[in-house]
Amino acid sequence: MCAKVLKHVVIYTGEEKIQDGYVRFTNKILDVGPVADYHAQAGDEVEILRDRILVPGFIDVHAHGGYGFDAMDGDPEQIATMAHKMMTNEGVTTLFATTMTQSNDNIDHAMAGVKVAAEKNPVIQGVHLEGPFISATFKGAQPEQFIKDPNVELLAHWNELSGNRVKLITYAPEDEGAQAFEDYCLSHGIVPSVGHSNATREQLLHSKATHVTHLYNAQREFKHREPGVTGHAMLENNMYAELICDGFHIVPDMIKLAYEQKGVDRIELVTDSMRSKGMPEGESELGGQKVFVKDKQARLADGTLAGSVLQFPDAFVNIMRFTGCSIADAVQMSSVNQANEFGLEHKGYILPGKDADMNLFDGALNLKTTYSFGQAFHAEK
Known part of the structure; x- marks a missing residue:
């Protein structure tokens, strides 16, 4: 399964803020950290998302x-x-x-x-x-x-x-x-x-x-x-x-x-x-x-x-x-x-091993994209 990578986002993991970060995921979070620590892997689908904020679902x-x-x-x-x-x-x-x-x-x-x-x-x-x-x-x-x-x-x-x-x-x-x-x-x-x-x-x-x-x-x-x-x-x-x-x-x-x-x-x-x-x-x-x-x-x-x-x-x-x-x-x-x-062991954080449940906001805190188990969704008004 190819992994998706979001780069150059501000990430709130639930434990810390990463100012210029990346997250690599399938249906689970694989890696998260500063962009400087990202090492490309074969098959990675990379998306550059500057001026975006990523928080747990x-x-x-x-x-x-x-x-x-x-x-x-x-x-x-x-x-x-x-x-x-x-x-x-x-x-x-x-x-x-x-x-x-x-x-x-x-x-x-x-x-x-x-x-x-x-x-x-x-x-x-x-x-x-x-x-x-x-x-x-x-x-x-x-x-x-x-x-x-x-x-x-x-x-x-x-x-x-x-x-x-x-x-x-x-x-x-x-x-x-x-x-x-x-x-x-x-x-x-x-x-x-x-x-x-x-x-x-x-x-x-x-x-x-x-x-x-x-x-x-x-x-x-x-x-x-x-x-x-x-x-x-x-x-x-x-x-x-x-x-x-x-x-x-x-x-x-x-x-x-x-x-x-x-x-x-x-x-x-x-x-x-x-x-x-x-x-x-x-x-x-x-x-x-x-x-x-x-x-x-x-x-x-x-x-x-x-x-x-x-x-x-x-x-x-x-x-x-x-x-x-x-x-x-x-x-x-x-x-x-x-x-x-509630002991939701795979929820609530953007950390390795957790479900890839994340919300992507723009700088004005408008919700742009939701990732549920790694799949991207946009509002269905």
Whole structure:
């Protein structure tokens, strides 16, 4: 197999910045380093790319849908197509297909569909089960009639249906049965994430959650007499925190506060996107509920934010714009932290032996090309 070589690019490997670099790859990264260290090999296909920036492919661990599709539809072809469009249009080379609170039968259908879709499209590396084990007090856009207490048997059933692909679960740790539920998660490689939760700081100190779903949103707020879910996530160094950096779910000042408090190695950018992402504005749907999209915001009829239409390159640029952080920091929050937290051994870095998942930007940080397992793709608007 002939190797491809990109030369004279600025490379952010996830460990260092290489100002005038090269990367040699097939479906895996073979070599990376300064151009001065490149030694041509027979069959190499060399491309000169000056004034370009290369970063690891993005990892979105919280995305429900986009481009007219949703993981809850349960259609394997559509879910695989959705993942492909997120990759080609946004540089999301690793996706956790995300479900939501719905009937047991609908979640069954979604889990079975994601399993088949993941077998078709390896961009899908896991499932994020968001609900139904959440608090009605902070249900957000999740339909209340399907909310239930944590249930190990149901979780085990859904994990089996997905082909043991559940990697992340959003739940309310204050609810009855949470301790046994957490024990199951930890023994099966599932990260327990507090979200859509009314838990107090005291309750969370006794929980085993190490992740918080969309920090600030749909959770007991930070207050001067009760830190709540948000305060707990800020205070605990082991907690990874998701941020939806669209400027609507969280105002820029609060994004900056989270960045300064948590630090670059504990924040993960997510889109929390729904099916209207990449589609014209107007009426859409989320979990059987009408959603109205206008001015880059998705809301229920009562005004509740209902997921987002955020595209990952915008989140990548916004975190720098809102916090003043560097490209290297944005890479950490877009790829590296996710790979580290979820044990995605071949993802998140541009280093020898890793999958050749990379995003090529121009100097103005416009996404130009995505490489998924070494194959080049351009946006399919």
